[in-house]
Amino acid sequence: IIKLKSSSPEQGEADEDIFVKKEGEDLKISLNPKYLLESLRKVDSEDVELGFVGYNLPVQISPIDIEGYFYIVMPIRLIDE
Numbered sequence: 001i002i003k004l005k006s007s008s009p010e011q012g013e014a015d016e017d018i019f020v021k022k023e024g025e026d027l028k029i030s031l032n033p034k035y036l037l038e039s040l041r042k043v044d045s046e047d048v049e050l051g052f053v054g055y056n057l058p059v060q061i062s063p064i065d066i067e068g069y070f071y072i073v074m075p076i077r078l079i080d081e
Contacts, residue, residue: 006033029055030076039071 004016029052040048045063052059055075062070 024052027052027055029059031059031073032076035073039073042071043069 002018002020002022004014004018006014039061043061043063045065047064049062049064050059051062056077057075059073059075060070061073
């Protein structure tokens with residue numbers, strides 16, 4: 001399960017759980033939702049692969065059924081509350 005959380009003074013808060021196939025360790029990363037949604041809208045596929053390396057490194061988004069295409073989203077620095 002990937003837990004998505006979003007918080008905005010203008011839009012409010014949202015929490016969503018998405019069931020996924022996962023490999024590797026758990027990771028906490030912060031991405032700009034606008035850039036994440038923009039990249040997912042550009043991918044013309046139902047299934048995508050998200051490649052995470054570390055919390056402060058780019059995320060690679062690739063369609064499963066199309067080779068040679070990927071989209072990169074840079075993370076936002078997390079600030080502990």
